[in-house]
Amino acid sequence: MCYVRLAARRLRPGLPRLAAFLPVLAMLPFLPLAFRAVHPRVISGFFLAWLAESKLLLLANGQGPLHPSLPLPAFVAVASGPVRLRVEKPAQTSSGLGLVSAAVMAALLAVIVSLYKYEERMNQYILFTLYSFHMYLALELVLASMAAAARTLLGLDLEAQFDRPYISASLGDFWGRRWNLSVPNVLRPCVYRPVRAYLGSAAAGVLASFLVSGLMHELMFSYITLRPPTGEVTAFFALHGACAVAEAWWARHDKWWRPPPLLATPLVLAFVIVTAFWLFFPPLTRPGADKVIIAECEAAIAFLRDAGAWAAGSVRSVWTGRL
Structure with a gap:
């Protein structure tokens, strides 16, 4: 650098x-x-x-x-x-995850990891649902931790990486404004805007962005599995890109029916989760990469538990000695 x-x-x-x-x-x-x-x-x-x-x-x-x-x-x-500098004044910036929120998320992640010991008796779709929550919580914690470290050590004013994706009312809202914001923040200037300017089509820019996102996710999955890409993750994002374009086209017709927010949000989340069951998770579970991830999580939690017990014992010993 x-x-x-x-x-x-x-x-x-x-x-x-x-x-x-x-x-x-x-x-x-x-x-x-x-x-x-x-x-x-x-x-x-x-x-x-x-x-x-x-x-x-x-x-x-x-x-x-x-x-x-x-x-x-x-x-x-x-x-x-996974950060970028803000242009607004510090008073207007988001502080990201608070300590309480981070603690709750970490506890939920620990609970999910502890449930994996029963995976052999779980329905596959229940297990995939746990994987979905695991992925969200892990990403939220990792990215927020990186942002907090950069803010503390470098004094940078940083944006939050997630914005409550569980209340998304559309696919465009989910992928573009709420989920892992560092990705759309680089896809917009790198892919969407050049393609839109060259072809004169916002839909082409959206499709190209989702395609590039799919290809990059293939690379991320290859880092996990150490195997060649299967194309399934690219298909997942291509499908979501096509649906996002269709969704935007439908939304331009003011007189056409659209689901109310109370219905739209569960429909969006259900679509994301069901298509993930179909195309996103199989490239990980087929070679057994999910088992490796679970084993690493269990080892990390065991280490933190032992370290916490040791620290508590040390503090107790020092306190007892003073008394």
């Missing part, structure tokens, strides 16, 4: 800057493979092979959120982290 920042300072946007970035762009997708455990491999893959690659391509074209004038620590954090 030091090299990229220096090159961006010395070279004008366009082909010269892009050519200078190419060695870094070519190297980033391979760095996550240095990790043997699934969680650090896929998390670093998301940060480096998706977010950092996208933001460096934008920087090569002279677009934000990166700028060579940023201090090096902030440049690295914004380039490779």
Whole structure:
């Protein structure tokens, strides 16, 4: 990142800057493979092979959120982290997950992981439902933790990564404004706007964005399974892209019927979950990657439990000694 920042300072946007970035762009997708455990491999893959690659391509074209004038620590954090700088005043920014909310989510995640011991007796769809909640809670906690660390260490003013996706009233609302916001924040300038400007079609921009998202998710799944892509995740996002376009087309007709919010939200969530059962989770469960993820989660929870017990015992010993 030091090299990229220096090159961006010395070279004008366009082909010269892009050519200078190419060695870094070519190297980033391979760095996550240095990790043997699934969680650090896929998390670093998301940060480096998706977010950092996208933001460096934008920087090569002279677009934000990166700028060579940023201090090096902030440049690295914004380039490779699931965060971006806000332009509003700090008083208007969201603080992200609060301590109580984070604690509740962590407790719920621990409960879900503890239920996996009964997976052999579970219906497959119940297990997939648990996987859905597991994925949401884990992403929320990981991304919020990264944002909080950057805010604390670097003084950056950061945006929340999720905005209550469970109240989404449409697919466009779910994917574009509520779920994992760091992804649409890079897909809009990298894919949607160029395609829309070139073809003159918002629908084409949406479809292209979902297609690219599907391809990048294939890469993330390859980091998890260490197997070639199956195409199912791309099909999942292509389907959602087509449905989002159809949904937007329908919404433009004011006189046509549309479900009330109380009905729209469960319909959207049901569609996301059911199609995930069909296309999203099988590439993970088929090679047994879900078992590896569960084992790593159980090991992490056991470590935290033992560490907490040790810390509590140490505090108790010190307190007793003082008395």
